[in-house]
Amino acid sequence: MVRAPHVLWIVLSAGCSGEAPAPTEQLPAPAPADIVELAPEDQLIRASLDLRGIRPSIDELDRLQADPEAMEALIDDYLQDPRFGDRVADLFAEIYLTRTETWFVNLAAYDLGDVPYAQVVESLGEEPLQILAEIARQDLPITELVTADWTMANDVLARMWPLDYPEGQTGWRRAHYTDGRPAAGVLSSNSLWWRYQSTDSNANRKRANVASRILLCHDYLTRPIDFDRNINLLDEEAVADALRTNPSCLNCHVSLDPMAAYFFGFWWFEQSSVEVSSYHPSRERYWEDLLGTPPAYYGQPGSSLSDLGQQIAADNRFPECMVEHVTELLLRRDAELLDFERMTEHREALIQGGLALRPLFKSVLQSPEYRAATDDGLPGTQVPLKMATPALLASQIQDLTGFDWRSVDGYDLLQTDSVGFLTLAGGADGTYAVKNSTSPNTTLLLVQERLAEAAADYVVQLAEGGGSDLLGDIDLSDTPEGDRDAMVATLKRLHLRMFGNRIEDDGPEVEANLELWSDLYALEGDTNKAWAGLLSALLRDPDLLFY
Template identity: 20%
Template sequence: MKILLMPFESFSQRCPRVILVLMLLLGSWASTATADSVSFRQTVQPFFAEHCVRCHDEKLTEGELNLRSLSADFDDSMAAQRWVEILDRINLGEMPPEDEPRPTPEQLEVVTGWITDQLQQMRAAADSTGGRVVLRRLTRLEYANTVRDLLGVEFVQGKGPLDVLPPDGSIRGFDRNSRALLVDPSLLDAYLQVAETVAEKAIQFRPPLITSRTMRFEFRDTKGSAMEYLIDQRSAEIVDGRMVLMEGNARTFGKLRHPFSGSEIPATAEYRVRVQASAVPGADGDPVYMDVRQGPAESFAQFRVDASPDSPQVYEAITTRDELFQGEFQIGIVNGSKFHDYVGSRGEALKESKKAFDQGRLVDATRIKARLRAQGDYDTNNRGAFSPNAWKLDDLPKLYLDWIEVTGPLGSDYPPQSMRQVFSDGWDPETLDADGRWRVIRRLLPRAYRRKVSNTEIQQITDLIQSELDAGHDLQRAMRTGVVAILCSPSFLYLYEASETDNARLLQPMELASRLSYFLWSSKPDDELFALAVQGKLSDPKVLESEVNRMLGDDRIDGFLQGFARQWLKIDQFNQFPADEKIFPQFYETRFVGLESDVAEQPLAMIGELIRSDEPVTALLDSDWTMLNERLASFYDIDGVSGDRFQRVALTSSQSAERSTTMPSPEIIRGGLLGMAGVHRWGSDGSRTKPVERGKYILDVLFNDPPPPPPPNAGEVEPNLGGKKLTVRERLRLHREQTTCNNCHRRIDPYGLALENFNVIGQWRDRFDGEKPLNQWGDDRPEIDASGQLPSGESFDDFVQFKQALQKQRSRFVRGLTEKMLMYALARTLVANDRPTIDQIISEAGGDEMSFRSLIQGIAASKAFRAK
């Protein structure tokens, strides 16, 4: 069993100094057989002799456990299971029994630490491929991207390979390891289903029956019973040729139906929805928000409408609509519920409304309907009190609507890109003979299989196409059958690197091209990379470096962000616990609709910017800039950012809007990964922060040094009960006293407690919040204490000093990142023999000043990456 690759600091905390000295004398990469046996003899066996063997030896084997003969070989599954039982009994306090001499905490730490290390190494060995890159299938992200680039097909959200194929397994946080990419009959069925869908979309010899159309409805054309309905139910009126909303939704009343099907949505596809609108804020000055939806579903777009009635603006959204869910389009004013504050009053308000009507102040239909509603409310309920604002409708926020326009299905233009890509010489079914079909497959197959192909392989596909034609099917179906066969072939589904012997060898040019493209693009090589491989030029270090730079500048680098960065930072888990709406209602304010996706996008946008700008990766620890759009900037209380697009924003104190006097300026708070709300969301349970989880996140993600799993009786840090107002720090202190994992908490907690100024939704706080609505806390909320001392001995008083302390661990961060990215690039776990490779990559990439670009270049140039 090999030594697990782990940071020196972590290893030194777990092993006696004598073992470290012995290891240094024997060499850095001595096998663990010696180290483990020495540690076992010097620490574990003496512990057993003093506390355990009296009841567990060859004479008295209580629980059928003989510790004198128990093997320390964790490759033996029976022995490993015994060690798991021993670890659990010690952690639960059941061993040694109370009538035996009690071991010291230090002795317990050494023994449990040794067992835990051996179990971790055992699990690592089970995940390992022995340092070899072995045959693996495409992940579903790689499959989707490969199909897109091979055939030129795009899928609407919810209908593509990413949505149909089941999630992939993962090892060490990444889904590229062959041990995690299992294949079972259900997956084969899914591949067939997806391949048929892809082929149907890619091969179209005839224009689609449903073509894209633009349909428009002018809101001033709402008349008759429809207008009466809106006046009565939604407080709408037509003024100067525009519909004015004061609450609720306007509707299209069946006026936006596609002529082909007579329904709003003739086919599942993307549609472009445009609304020309303007607004007048209410007396309170709050902006007006417009909501757009279709049918009974939730809204698919919301806009802040700042345009005045004198200068209306067009607001546009592209949305995926499903033909199974029909319904009229509805456009609403989100904050129009204030209408009820004015017209929904009871009791004495009726007298005021009658007086206003008699004096001629209620002259239009809306106000008449409002009076009648008040009359009905009074007659039915006869309750409430007089509201002096009952008829001041001029003070209400109003949304002015001119027209709505729906265009779609988008992407139904003919011919589609796929036909031009597959049939580059033309696709007339009358003239595409056997020779023409052979040329199509001869061009397509090498790109699909990512290697040279034989005439026999081409013939197999063309024979299948011919058999379909012989059976009486048309050419469109026959060609689709051929595409399905290609997409279901092992040569397409697997990344194959031939290995005739167990000896390591350099990759063949096409193998290297595939490894590089799936590392950086999560997709197949493009024609330029393919050509360089065919010409044998990729073996030239300068050519390889130039090609990596080209690929980093291509839009397909998004495959790296979605493949590596998203998994490395655990972004898909940011919203694993939605914020409690009753405790944190501000997260669900109208102006923050879409914030969830912004929080997930921010770290990816920053890494993308770091790749483009070629700046040091340590900007993720701290920086004087970040990536923001208008919505996220507003959430962070930063002014001067406009638009939905993420942009680089210099963090200066002048950009901060109103905030508490004790809150540091944004350039100190929001710089780096730990200033992003997504990390704080990950380390929360929706109602309260969880410093232990946040600390584990930092150790795992930033340093590649995850702590061992907690013992079975560790339990949770309990929330406040019985009116107590203890901070998480105080409850953690009690938690540590009640469990046997104080050693781990000393390593984890300082990192997590340093982030306590950020609440569940990632906003700054000086005093404790969460667990219950703020108005239930009273005025004596505990103050946040974010001070601490890191295991390295570095102390800090607050979050600002904590980030400064992290900067002193840049080398640890750089090494952890290098290990993570190399593991991702090689699609395997790391072994001891990878240590020299990692050292070389870090050195050549610039050490602590390395950038993502230089790190990627270093990995691509390494022998480990270029060898089988």
């Protein structure tokens, strides 16, 4: 859906014309009584997957069954889980689009021959997302996103860029650039501007629009324009004059171009490692020749990226945009005008929480819209059942089975297209697909099938050595004829752990599973293969894909 820039906050603001309808009369929030909520167990599954990337444990499900009031305490626990920061990064990957394999930088210029290429590409895309993850983990105000004097780096990036990363350490840690760049959080990060480069004629306008889209929810490319077709687009002087004088052009460029002027410290003349790895303070005034417009933010003058970061941090649209992002990412749908009142509540939770992300996430999770089981009472005709992204499918399968689906050279097969299945599984590659799919297709089901088969074989191999958490203490040699009770107990445990469902000893699920196991066993008389086949079928269940 194409929306006007920041439609939810502009259309309904106090500054609207007198012709606009009163929000309370025309745009009421859906009454909670009109919304059919998920069963408590399904609410817990949804919250656990969104906040931790894994399904609730059996102990957590038992706790909720014994005390339905434990739901809020469990969600609070999930918000404090160490995996929360990584889930924030996974969610916002769809906004930043830096998890890509397409980098227009000569990576061969770096001395990284001992580092798998997959690890290099993965590291590059994570820098801005890990900054956001650190802000979420540490309950820092979201203004740090555009004002921090630190970045996040791992040992791979430390070998590429001028950073004070601790020698001998590994993994993601806070670090500082040592090349004199301004303190501006993600706005002064290498990864973001390696991902979004500029041509001479574009003069950083693309970068300015990226900052506006991500931080203000204002994408200039979605603005309708009434363009004068008499302008000769092949004449550079005519185009430059139109950008300064044509009303249709000025509609965007009067605010876009001054913002673009802030980014010339990232201006490069060649693709050498030294050139593209460093910030160039001496080039900050190149706007004079290449753009002709001094740095400013909606009329507020500035001189450096630090000024831009401070200006964005002081803009009311910045926290409002964060609310819009989080709401849409957790609901897996575009926000509607009818969501305005509810999003105002989420904004207040963010502000009252010191601009930390946890209170905002909790506010959305507590909303009836998030807990909805059907589309009754929801804005538009949205179906609230959500489909797992490739990253979420991978994380829950890994937690259930211990299986990490990677190629022999280290690629995460659900996060790559060059050797894996990212877009086939409905994922966004950051270049050709910029949104995760919300409905299944044939290729996704094939990917899930192959993942299920590989994970099931892995579980059985672990069980042979007595080390499978999913199958527990089962004796793989048991058969329905030999020890039906033990097999039934295992099946009941599997359904509870995998789907949150409590099934009966003689329920249809048990009978269907035992029948499938027996049919598989009859093929070769191999109990291990029968268990692998049954587990594969369970791991392909739509309930693992939708939540």
